[in-house]
Amino acid sequence: MADPMRIRAQASGDKATVRVLMSHEMETGQRKDSAGKVIPAWFIQEVTAQHNGKPVMTAQWGPAVAKNPYLQFIVKGAKVGDKITLSWVDNKGDKRSDEATVA
Amino acid sequence: MRTQQLLIAAAAGALLAGCTAPLPKPDYDAMTDAMMKASFTDRGIAKVERLRQDRSNDECSKAAGAPLPEALAKSIEAENLKTVKMPSDGRFIGDWKEGEKLAQNGRGMTWTDTSTSNNGGNCYNCHQISKAEISFGTIGPSLYQYGKIRGVADPASAASKPIVEYTWAKLYNAKAYNACSGMPRFGHAGMLDETQLKHLMALLLDPKSPVNQ
Amino acid sequence: MHTRRDMLSQSAKVATMLAAAGFLPSLAQAQSDGYNKAAFDAKTINDAVKAMGAQAPSESKDVTITGPDIAENGAVVPVGASTTVPGVKRLLLLVEKNPSALTAVFDVTDAIEANVSTRVKMGQSSDVYAVALTNDGKALFAKKEIKVTLGGCGG
Amino acid sequence: MKPLVIAVALSACAIVATAQNAAQKSTADGIAEYRRMLEEGNPAELFEAKGEALWSKKRGPKNASLEQCDLGKGAGTVAGTFVELPRWFADTNQVQDLESRLLSCMENLQGISAAEVAKTPFGRGEQANMEALVAYISAASRGMKFNLPQDHPEEKKMLELGKRAFFYRAGPYDFACASCHAADGQRIRLQDLPDLTKNPGDGVGFAAWPAYRVSSGELWSMQRRLNDCFRQQRFPFPGYASEVTVSLGVYMGVNAKGAESIAPSIKR
Numbered sequence: 171m172a173d174p175m176r177i178r179a180q181a182s183g184d185k186a187t188v189r190v191l192m193s194h195e196m197e198t199g200q201r202k203d204s205a206g207k208v209i210p211a212w213f214i215q216e217v218t219a220q221h222n223g224k225p226v227m228t229a230q231w232g233p234a235v236a237k238n239p240y241l242q243f244i245v246k247g248a249k250v251g252d253k254i255t256l257s258w259v260d261n262k263g264d265k266r267s268d269e270a271t272v273a
Numbered sequence: 274m275r276t277q278q279l280l281i282a283a284a285a286g287a288l289l290a291g292c293t294a295p296l297p298k299p300d301y302d303a304m305t306d307a308m309m310k311a312s313f314t315d316r317g318i319a320k321v322e323r324l325r326q327d328r329s330n331d332e333c334s335k336a337a338g339a340p341l342p343e344a345l346a347k348s349i350e351a352e353n354l355k356t357v358k359m360p361s362d363g364r365f366i367g368d369w370k371e372g373e374k375l376a377q378n379g380r381g382m383t384w385t386d387t388s389t390s391n392n393g394g395n396c397y398n399c400h401q402i403s404k405a406e407i408s409f410g411t412i413g414p415s416l417y418q419y420g421k422i423r424g425v426a427d428p429a430s431a432a433s434k435p436i437v438e439y440t441w442a443k444l445y446n447a448k449a450y451n452a453c454s455g456m457p458r459f460g461h462a463g464m465l466d467e468t469q470l471k472h473l474m475a476l477l478l479d480p481k482s483p484v485n486q
Numbered sequence: 487m488h489t490r491r492d493m494l495s496q497s498a499k500v501a502t503m504l505a506a507a508g509f510l511p512s513l514a515q516a517q518s519d520g521y522n523k524a525a526f527d528a529k530t531i532n533d534a535v536k537a538m539g540a541q542a543p544s545e546s547k548d549v550t551i552t553g554p555d556i557a558e559n560g561a562v563v564p565v566g567a568s569t570t571v572p573g574v575k576r577l578l579l580l581v582e583k584n585p586s587a588l589t590a591v592f593d594v595t596d597a598i599e600a601n602v603s604t605r606v607k608m609g610q611s612s613d614v615y616a617v618a619l620t621n622d623g624k625a626l627f628a629k630k631e632i633k634v635t636l637g638g639c640g641g
Numbered sequence: 642m643k644p645l646v647i648a649v650a651l652s653a654c655a656i657v658a659t660a661q662n663a664a665q666k667s668t669a670d671g672i673a674e675y676r677r678m679l680e681e682g683n684p685a686e687l688f689e690a691k692g693e694a695l696w697s698k699k700r701g702p703k704n705a706s707l708e709q710c711d712l713g714k715g716a717g718t719v720a721g722t723f724v725e726l727p728r729w730f731a732d733t734n735q736v737q738d739l740e741s742r743l744l745s746c747m748e749n750l751q752g753i754s755a756a757e758v759a760k761t762p763f764g765r766g767e768q769a770n771m772e773a774l775v776a777y778i779s780a781a782s783r784g785m786k787f788n789l790p791q792d793h794p795e796e797k798k799m800l801e802l803g804k805r806a807f808f809y810r811a812g813p814y815d816f817a818c819a820s821c822h823a824a825d826g827q828r829i830r831l832q833d834l835p836d837l838t839k840n841p842g843d844g845v846g847f848a849a850w851p852a853y854r855v856s857s858g859e860l861w862s863m864q865r866r867l868n869d870c871f872r873q874q875r876f877p878f879p880g881y882a883s884e885v886t887v888s889l890g891v892y893m894g895v896n897a898k899g900a901e902s903i904a905p906s907i908k909r
Contacts, residue, residue, distance in 0.1 A: 176686045185599070193687045195858075198607070200585060215521050219598075226597035232526035234581060234589040236562040236605040237858035238684035243592075244599040299798065305805040312885035316878030323812045323877055330810040337808040338823050338838070382813050382875045395814075398829050407668050408635040410829040412821065448815075457814035464813055554678055556671030558831060558909040562855040564678035605682075633671070635831055 177270035179245075179254045186248035186272045188219070190241040190256050198233040213261055214239060220255040221245050248272050302335070319384035329353065333453035346452040354449035356461045357442045365437050365474050366428045372476030373483070375469055376402055382464065392464050394473055395457070402476065403483040412455060420478040421485040428478045440477060444470050525588050543617065543625035546571070551616035551628045557608065560634040566603035567592070567616030571626060574600045576619040583612035608634050672831055676907075685776055685853040685905035688860040692777025695770055701751030710746035712739070712778065723782035724902050727890045729793040736799045738890040739775055740864045741882035759881035763868070764859050772860040775851045779904040786901050787848060789894040796891065803892030806885050807837070812875040818889065820874075822846075832909065837893050844903035847893040852908040860905060863890060 173193035179186045192214065199211025213233040219226050226245055245254065250272050257267040313321050326334065329349050332341060341349070378393025380386060396402055399412035402419075419440075425433045442449050445460030459465040465473070476482050552566035567577040577592045577600060589606045600618065608614075611634045617627045696719070697706050712722035713730070727738040733745055744755035747767075758767040791797055810817040821829060822837040835846030842848075851862045861869075867886050871879045879886055 173687060173691055176690060189682055191682055191684050191687055193684075193691075196607075221597060224597070226595055227602075228593040229602075230521055230526075230591040230593075232586060232589055234584050234586065234607045236607050238687060238853075240564075240603075240605045240682040240684070242566070242603040242682070244601055246597055246599060299801075301798075301801045301805060304798070305802050305809070308802055308884045308888065309806065309809065312880055312883035313877040314880060319872075319875065319877045321877045323875070326809075326811050330815055334805070334808050334810045334817065337804065338819060383872045384878055385872065408830045410827070410832075412824075412827050412829060412834075455815075455820050457816075462813045462815075554671055554675035556668060557675050558672055559855045561858065562679065564675070564681070635668075635672075 172264055172266040175256055175258075175266065175268040177254060177256055177268055179248065179252075179270050179272040181248060181250045181272050184247060186245050186252070186254070188241075188243055188245060188254055188256075188270075190239075192239045192241070192256075192258060192266070194237070194239060194258075194260065196233060196235055196237045196239060200233075211261060214258045215261050217241065217256065217258045219243065219245075220253075220257075221248055222253050223255070316384035318382070318386060318389055329448050329452060336453065341452055349452040350449055353446045353452075353458070353461070354442065356458075357445045357449060358460065359438070359441065360467055360471065365441055365471060366479055367468060367471030367473075367475045369472070369475040369479045369482035369484070371469075372472035372474070373403065375465070375472055376476055377406070390466075394459070394465060394469070396473070399456070404486070405483060416477060417484060418486075419484055420480065420482070425478050425485075426480060428474075428480075433478075437474070437478060440474060441470065444473055522591070525591070526586055543627050546618070546626035546628065549616055549618045549626045549628040551614060551630045552603070553614055553630055553632050555631075556633045556635055558635060560608040560610070562605050563608050563614075563632060563634070564603065564605050565614055565616075565632075566601070567618070567628075568599070568601035569616075569618040569626070571600075571618055571620060573621040574618050575621050577602055578615070578617040578619065579604070579606060580615040580617065581606060581608055581612050582615065583610055584608065608632065610634055668831065679855065679907050683853055683905070683907040684858075685780075685851075685860055685907060688773045688776035688853070689780045689905065690777075692773035692775070695773055696777060701747065701753040703750065703752035705750045705752075707743075707746055707750060707774070709750055710743070712742060719778055720781045721785055723779045723904070724785045724787045725789055727799070727887050727894060728790050729795045734795075736793075736795050736887055736891060738863065738882070738887045739778060740771060740862055741887060743771060743774055743778075744882055763861075763865050764857075772851070772862055772865075775862040776860050776905045779851050779902065782902050783904065784901060786899050787894055787897045789891065789898065791895060799888045799891040800895055802884070803888035803890070806888055807892055814875050816874040816876075818870065818874070838896060840897050840900050843901035844906065845900070847890075847897040848900040848902045849904060849906040849908070851904050852906040855907065855909050861908075 175193070176191040178189045194214050195212050196214065197209055197212040199208065201209045203209055211233050213235065214231050217229040217231065227243055229241070231239070248254070252272040253269055254272060255267065255269045257265065259265050309324050310321070313324060315321055329352070332345060332349060340346070375394040376396035379395045379398050381392030381395075382389065397406055397409045399410040401409040401411070401415040401417050404417060420428070423436050425436060427433060428437050444465075446458040447454040447456035448458055457464060460470055476484055479485070548571045549569045550567070552568070553564060557563040565579055567579055569577065574594050577594055578588065579590045580587045581589055584607070590604055592602045594600050606614070611632065613629045613631050615627050615629045617625055619625055695707070697708055699706050709716045711730070711732075712719065713725055713728050714722050723739060726742065727736050729736045730742065730745075735741075737745065744758055747753040747758060748755040753767065758771065761768045764772070789796075791800065807818045810820070818837070821827070821834050825836045827834045835841035837846050850866050851860055852866075853859075854861045864881055864886055867889060868879055868881075
């Protein structure tokens with residue numbers, strides 16, 4: 171199973187900046203191993219974000235997003251104590267969902 | 274030998290007795306050699322024989338960055354100068370384009386390399402060379418306009434001969450002019466062959482090379 | 487200053503990338519809501535020159551691409567896209583010289599600001615594009631050249 | 642804390658830049674900007690979290706956690722230990738760095754073979770766990786100043802041996818650690834090279850490792866950093882937690898006395 175994400179949500183005024191780090195190989199499918207065999211592509215394809223259970227953003231990624239991806243976005247109207255949930259699904263169907271509280 | 278053992282025994286005895294008599298000064302150099310032997314193993318083409326030091330490396334290691342006594346430095350430089358082999362066909366200048374490729378190439382001779390030939394020159398790691406390459410190191414001096422600054426209009430001319438020969442010798446064995454130079458001895462250590470050295474010579478000295486624009 | 491011809495050719499390039507990516511209105515209709523594989527597989531600009539039609543994307547001061555001028559390592563290059571254009575539906579990040587130009591698509595809702603950042607891989611120095619797609623089918627872009635250098639010993 | 646470190650890095654780049662021409666100045670500025678952007682999100686955090694969980698997880702043939710591991714400040718204390726390593730440990734009668742100490746703890750407490758872990762390639766299996774553990778343990782000393790003990794005769798001896806190892810020139814290229822790390826303000830390609838013969842400053846050199854390496858997307862412990870230095874030095878293969886690696890840790894760590902640790906940092 172995939173390792174947990176690190177989610178930081180920092181409120182400022184009437185919005186919150188969300189910074190997310192995800193643990194993932196993000197293998198492009200274009201590299202070869204030492205034996206010359208192509209390493210199959212393995213990457214996060216979809217990311218969704220929720221604010222207190224309501225979807226606020228969806229992203230689709232290709233394999234050119236960097237390994238151990240970083241994502242930053244700004245949620246309007248998020249207050250201290252609100253919940254921010256991030257979920258991802260990769261091209262092998264592996265999933266991960268984590269939650270953080272706005273600070 | 275025996276007296277030394279006795280001395281150590283005596284010192285140990287003194288220590289046990291709660292006395293503070295000084296122990297003989299430990300031989301850290303010998304301990305370092307033993308540590309190096311014990312700590313490294315063969316991996317791929319990188320064998321433990323590589324730890325063996327010639328006189329240049331031994332003296333420069335022990336100096337720990339301090340300058341060598343002048344006489345010692347001179348004798349090491351003379352020893353290294355003797356190893357320099359001038360090109361077998363008398364030609365010094367190859368193709369600067371090939372030289373640029375070698376200068377860019379930082380690969381070769383590590384335990385992840387599979388062959389001991391096809392080494393890069395590693396030049397940009399330490400030197401500025403052509404103006405176009407902004408990713409260059411500063412461990413060595415800038416070589417930009419190397420030939421131009423030295424007035425080399427025609428590397429084959431008699432006037433250029435001293436600087437051409439010096440440059441060849443410097444690439445071949447950098448310790449010939451500076452006993453503890455940080456630069457590898459590319460020719461002497463067999464890291465680059467004659468043809469490759471000629472390409473690097475062209476990069477530095479050919480008036481058409483981007484280095485001299 | 488950009489000449490008009492430059493601008494046109496840039497627009498053409500972006501249109502090609504977008505068309506290849508399936509995000510121009512004419513093609514987008516054919517896509518479902520799921521993962522847009524065709525978009526991420528698109529390799530070359532030429533792939534979709536034909537599809538360049540109605541609405542050529544245009545460079546806009548209201549779209550911003552952020553990123554360093556130089557990246558010490560192409561494996562991780564921080565980039566961001568934002569816009570002040572109203573009615574934005576999607577933000578795209580594209581790296582022109584990557585094997586597949588499209589890197590990331592963000593569906594923007596009213597609940598977030600049209601301002602996202604991530605990190606991309608770059609195989610070589612390239613123009614990087616932020617493209618904003620509006621609800622009424624406009625495509626607006628900003629671009630920035632990012633140089634990828636070789637750091638370290640190179641061994 | 643962080644903005645201060647960035648300011649130091651920026652000023653260091655500026656000093657380098659003045660020695661170069663205008664084009665180089667913008668290169669240095671560009672690189673500094675790139676590094677600043679990377680610091681906004683350091684994936685080392687992912688490893689810290691994993692390491693924290695591993696520290697208290699019961700594992701190995703003895704089904705035990707590492708919570709009774711003595712890293713130098715008594716069993717179970719993590720905070721503040723990293724900035725005093727390597728140091729001498731009575732139970733092993735050895736000077737140990739963080740990784741070699743962890744090997745002892747894994748073997749003694751958990752029954753995991755230290756020799757097996759040492760043989761495992763970096764980034765795989767127990768070595769991946771090791772990287773997470775060093776991220777967690779070093780992070781618990783973030784912002785503290787290096788202060789390696791030099792009281793025990795073995796610690797003094799290792800300093801002497803480490804210094805000699807640092808200046809030991811050999812191999813086909815005649816390189817030593819000192820070839821790249823014994824002068825101020827030098828670069829290899831565009832990479833700044835810290836002078837490790839003295840304290841190179843807060844969060845620089847020894848005080849910046851372990852680090853998340855952007856190039857491999859993995860967390861590198863000091864053992865892995867040294868291993869790759871020796872590879873680039875064209876030396877043979879240094880054993881994991883071997884005496885030479887620990888002695889170099891003592892030499893660099895003692896030299897870095899007073900430097901503030903920012904580990905685990907993020908590096909190209």
